[in-house]
Amino acid sequence: MIIVPEREIADLIGRKDAFDAVEKTFAAMASGAAYNFPVIREAIGHADALYGFKSGFDRSSLALGLKSGGYWPGNMDKGLTNHQSTVFLFDADTGQARAVVGGNLLTALRTAAASAVSIKHLARKDAKVLGMIGAGHQSAFQMRAAVEQRDFEKVIGWNLHPDMLVRLEETANELGLPYESLDLDRLGAEADVIISITSSFEPILKAAQVTPGTHIACMGTDTKGKQEVDTDLVGKARLFTDEVAQSATIGECQHAVAAGIVSEDNIIEIGAVINATHQGRTSDDDITLFDGTGVGLQDLAVASAAVELAVQKGVAVQVDF
Known part of the structure; x- marks a missing residue:
């Protein structure tokens, strides 16, 4: 069995590796070659932690396995990141354990890759x-991945706690882009692309604040009850997602579906656009919304890429198991 420790990941896999892996995974999902198993996510009743499993199988790449982990809100006081994840890969032909891979950085990379796709x-x-809503740890990954997809000339941002906006400014400066903090009315009016990456349980961005032609990537809603944009905005947008079932139950579309504003039939897998079986945007006036709920197959894809690179570079730890 191969072990790829967390400490090795940063030198193994970059944004392009993650982007390519996630794009291929979404395409495989839409074609029916890959599928996710039901998600388990529970409060464990200790340390205020949320813990869960995401798993699946991709017949095209033979990626089989699961990501185990969750959120421990007290970890920062211990010098650890609050989100903790490990990916386990299995041999699809035999069921034997193939690899254990540190999943913290991989999770940040694959989440940013999804919005970039x-x-x-x-x-x-x-x-x-480029408009950014949210200035937490993940926001820097999101911005770096986003700017590789369009010729952005400026970044604008908003965060519930303004003191954290320095992260957005520093990241934009690192990328050579001017930055400005704005209120939500101006952000919605001026941004061509908006990435929302928060843990909000109340809508932040409203339909009246968004102009025609905007693309929105909602990347923070992955749990029942969370919500980053209002249901009116979901109702007026052309909707796309990683997985429809998750979008309708734990993703950004859950509230609009529950209210009868949209149905699951209104939500399209992004893989169908990648595979050119759906046209995606139909005009420059469309508001498009991508509901990035996060699927296990994304984790398996980037972890598989990390294992291959670790073996090639001689940093994989081999153990008998």
């Missing part, structure tokens, strides 16, 4: 202004 396939080609 949506920008590539759904945002207007002339998009120039």
